[in-house]
Amino acid sequence: MTEPLTKTLxxxxxSGNDLDGSHSSLFVFDGMDGSVKYSILKGLNESKKGQSKVLDFNHIGMEYIMNSVSNCLNIWKLNNESKQYELLHQLDDHHQYDITCVKVIxxxxxxxxxxxxxTHICVWNVESGKLMSKIGLxxxxxxxxxxxxxxxxxxxxxxxxxxxxxMVLSCCNMKEDSQWKETLIVTASNSGSSVLCASIISTSTPREFLCSISYQNRSIELYSMKLVPQSGDTYSLDFQLSQPFVLSLPSVANHMILTRNKLICSSRDCTVRMFLLSCTPNFDRVTSCDMVSQVDCVSSQCFSMALTSDQSILLLGLSDAAIYYLKFSPRYEWDYPRFELGKDDLLYDNNIHAYLKPPFEEFSIDHVKRPQEDLNRIKCVKFLDHIYKGRDETYLIHHxxxxxxxxxxxAMTEKLSYEDCYGYHKDYRSNKRVIVxxxxxxxxxxxxxxxxIPQEYVDENGQIWDLKFANSRWRFCRYTPGQHFLAPHQDxxxxxxKNTRSFFTFMMYLNGGYEEGRTTFIQAKNKEGPPQPPFSEVGQVEPHAGLCIVFPHxxxxYGSVLKSGVKYLMRSELIYSRRRVQ
Incomplete structure (x- = not known):
């Protein structure tokens, strides 16, 4: 859930824990450098009736922030002296059920x-907390x-x-905002298929609109609408239901952004697609909707989307707690950033986490320009090949x-700042990390x-998998004295x-010269069921800068306690695809 405040903010x-909304937080950050300007760390999940998860939020400039919890609307105001948001109102008297949407008028x-x-819409004065209108639809x-x-x-x-x-059109004169008139435009559509989401925008004039509706049957209907002035204070809506433009998708669209010439939708297949729209000259209907670009969200559901105010950057909030930044190119394609950053393993939160940094150009190692002759130093040896054989083969790749x-x-990851590993007990794992x-x-x-490295892998069922690529989501870890990943574990x-997955850990040490902090491999005595102690040590890896270790998950x-110095490593996975039987 991200909303642009200005061009950069x-x-x-x-949303916090599903049960009580704990661990909910809100940040106002600079989209250019990722620095946090303001924050609300407590109270977002509180209402007069108790605690619950945050359902929606919005803002009026930087002065006011509104968030909904259960059937309560919390209104916060920025204190310019303390630079903190203070709770101004808690309004919970007029919605019978959860408030799922907050819109600014x-x-x-x-x-x-x-x-x-x-089936009500309430209109509130943010400053006074007064209910201006309750519209029964x-x-x-x-x-x-x-x-x-x-x-x-x-x-x-x-x-x-x-x-x-x-669909219902409701309108009133701004000077008489308690006098609303409602007009039922359409009773139902799309053969009874339920609606998942909708997006409505005004176009070239204040009386012309585009509307997109996503249905459970994987279709999207696009309409052009016009408001035609009538006598008094009402409008009738020329709703061109007879000629909707119907778009079929491979997967259900659960979020959409609509502009005058683009439709952007995220689907349950973890893909975000962009379409170009065309309408008739007199704006009677949508005539075409052509897909021009798509982006794979690396098996993460997209929970929200927002465009920056200049429509140059699309922000995607993903289920693994990451925010992706995608830039539009003049060719109506997405220019992929150097990286997208987020934090995973949040214990209580599957929505977007606020600690994030934007991509910057110089992160990847292609900026170092390693000489070709230096690549000749790369050497690979098998590790503990007298113990690890067959499916257990393990490799050390030097340099x-x-x-x-x-x-x-x-240096690049220190710019991003390392954070605690959420979801792990300190006795199990105490290092810090950042995900890139x-x-x-x-x-x-x-x-x-x-x-x-192994070009194929034979699993326990005898099926053959072929090497395809390395997972591009890197977990960078930093250990300081006393920190560890001491618990014996499997990756x-x-x-x-179901046909594409990893079998090998792909891990690199970024430095050496510290005391202890080795990676130690162990074996359990029991051969059946989950491994049980006592364990026997079979070998250790002595880290040095540039050393890569490849081993089956x-x-x-375990990683022993670091006694002195600072230890850095990065890890990912090698991905294989199931070989098809001819």
Whole structure:
């Protein structure tokens, strides 16, 4: 959930634990350098009735921030002296069920509209906390977040869409904001398929609109609409239902952004797609919708999308707690950034986490320009080959990274700042880390290592898997004296789909010269079931800068306590695809 404040300032909020909303936080950050300007770390999840997760949020400039919890609307105001947001109002008297959407009403007076799992929209004065209007709509199912607010000729216009596809136009004169008139436009559409999300925007004039509706049956309907002035304070809506443009997708779209000439939708197949739109000259209907670009979100669901105010950057909030930055090129394609950064393993939160940094150009190791002759130093040997054989073969690749490349990566990750590993007990693991999605570095290191590592893997069922690529999501770890990954463990695998997954850990040490902190491999005495102590030590890896170790995920190992110095490493996985039987 991200919203642009200005051209550079953006808003990020976590929903918190599903049970009580704990660990929810909100940050106002600079989208250019990632620095945090303001934050709300406590109270977001609180209402008069107790604690719950944050459902939605919005802002009016930087002065006011609004967030919903259960059926309560919290309003925060920035204290310019303390530079902190203070709770101004808690409003929970007028929505019977959860408030799932908070929309700002444009104008000189700070107003917001809220909707949720009932069939009402409430309009609030943000400054005073006063309820200005409660609009009872002729919907038969919840509105949730599917409504938009416009101001046309001193009239507030709300177009709402319920989960069954019915549409209602509500409008009033801004000077008489308690006198609302509602018009049911459409009772239902798309053969009864339920609505997942909708997006509505005004186009070249305040009376012309585009609307996109995503349905459970994997279709999107696009409409062109016009507001036609009538006598009094009402508008009738020329809704061209007879000629919707229907778009079919491979997967259900659960989030959409609509502009005058683009439709951007994220789907449950972890893909974000961009389409170019065309309309008739008199704006009667949508005539075409052609896909021009798509991006794979690395098996992560997209929970939210937002465009920066200049529409140059698309922000994607992913289920692994990362925020992706995607730039638009003049060719209507996405220019992939050098990397996308986020934090994973959040114990309580599957939504976007606020601690993030934007991509910067110089991160990947191609900026070091390693001389070709230096690549001749790369040597591979088998590790403990008298013990680890067959499916357990393990490899040490010396100088896969040069010392300059290691120093470069250490410097770049220190710029991003290392954070605690969420979700782990300190007795189990106490180091800090940062997660970086760097496709360029992954490709470079994979090409260097590819001739030296297993080209195929035979699993326990005898199925053959072929080497394909290295996972581009790097986990950089930093250990200081006293820190460790002391618990004996097996590494988890990364699965793209049922036919594409990892079998080997791909780990590199970025420095040496510290005391202890070795990686130790162990074996359990029991051969059946999960490994149980006592364990016997079979070998250790003495780290040095640029050393890579490749080993199967299921091998037991641990990282000993560091006694002195600072230890840096990076790890990823080698991905294989299941070989098809002819």
């Amino acid at each position: 953006c808003l990020s909020c976590t 444009p104008g000189d007076v700070p107003l917001v509209a809220t909707s949720g799992l009932d 002729p919907h038969l199912s919840p509105i949730k977040s599917m409504f938009e607010v416009f101001v046309v000729n001193q009239r507030i216009v709300i177009l709402s869409i319920s989960m069954d596809g019915s 896969l990274l040069s010392e300059l490349e290691c120093q470069h990566l250490i 999605e760097d496709k360029i570095t992954a490709q470079i290191l994979f090409e260097r290592a590819k001739p030296l 988890g695998f990364y699965e793209v789909d 299921h091998l037991l190992h």
